Amino acid sequence: MGLLELRDVHIAYGNVEAVKGIDLSVNDGEIVTLLGANGAGKTTTLRAISGLLRPQSGSIQFGDLKLEVMPAHRIVELGISHVPEGRKVFGTLTVEENLNLGAYKHRNDSARVRTERERVYALFPRLEERRIQLAGTLSGGEQQMLAIGRGLMAAPKVLLLDEPSLGLAPKLVQEIFRTICEINRQGVTILLVEQNARIALRVAERAYVLETGRIALSGKSCDLRRDPRVQQAYLGIKDAVGVS
Ligand SMILES: Nc1ncnc2c1ncn2[C@@H]1O[C@H](COP(=O)(O)OP(=O)(O)OP(=O)(O)O)[C@@H](O)[C@H]1O
Numbered sequence: 001m002g003l004l005e006l007r008d009v010h011i012a013y014g015n016v017e018a019v020k021g022i023d024l025s026v027n028d029g030e031i032v033t034l035l036g037a038n039g040a041g042k043t044t045t046l047r048a049i050s051g052l053l054r055p056q057s058g059s060i061q062f063g064d065l066k067l068e069v070m071p072a073h074r075i076v077e078l079g080i081s082h083v084p085e086g087r088k089v090f091g092t093l094t095v096e097e098n099l100n101l102g103a104y105k106h107r108n109d110s111a112r113v114r115t116e117r118e119r120v121y122a123l124f125p126r127l128e129e130r131r132i133q134l135a136g137t138l139s140g141g142e143q144q145m146l147a148i149g150r151g152l153m154a155a156p157k158v159l160l161l162d163e164p165s166l167g168l169a170p171k172l173v174q175e176i177f178r179t180i181c182e183i184n185r186q187g188v189t190i191l192l193v194e195q196n197a198r199i200a201l202r203v204a205e206r207a208y209v210l211e212t213g214r215i216a217l218s219g220k221s222c223d224l225r226r227d228p229r230v231q232q233a234y235l236g237i238k239d240a241v242g243v244s
């Protein structure tokens, strides 16, 4: 059984079902990516895992714990950090203040907060250079680094990343993804939501493709990269014939 297991999860907004019974598992130490077009239900799925939304039915297990009945703050304490879509850093606080907010669960242990901050700065030296800068004045890429860094401050076992490449120049996307791989090497399991299927399939071991709330395809990234359906719909390869 995976570290994180979703079974027949249904999630609705009012009476509109956005996620229609998905099964998804993430094993300890893996990078797994969840791909899909706009509105497929990717963000909704992450929000249900981190307790920001309640599924209508189905189960979300983290080890032997049932996340679907837990409040969001408890899920963070258990070791799941969610880096939301659109970064959502606090613009009027400094870089360091934003990071400290991510360490809420260590709030009574300032030495621990410092250790976690040093770890984040080692991964993102640019954040250390800008630690007293207001987050609202950072570039888009730096804000993404800060959002990831803030998620790491809780020393998570699992990091949920929602579209870290959104709106970033290709060079910066490469840089962010190199760091995501490094975070994974340091032992953090990652569930990565992405629209950039090309890069996501490069870094993830396995992938799920979500189409209007259902898993349409899943498997090893290397197999999905060769799948003509993935090539046509997500990799922009016309006349796909199954080449990688
Ligand atoms: N707060 C909400 N109220 C009502 N419907 C919502 C709400 N949030 C999302 N939805 C709907 O649920 C569906 C899935 O949305 P979701 O944000 O999960 O998609 P997504 O795959 O993350 O898309 P994107 O790639 O654009 O971020 C969409 O049809 C969306 O309109």
Ligand SMILES: [Mg+2]
Pocket (backbone or CB within 6 Å): 042, 043, 044, 085, 162
């Ligand atoms: Mg989304």
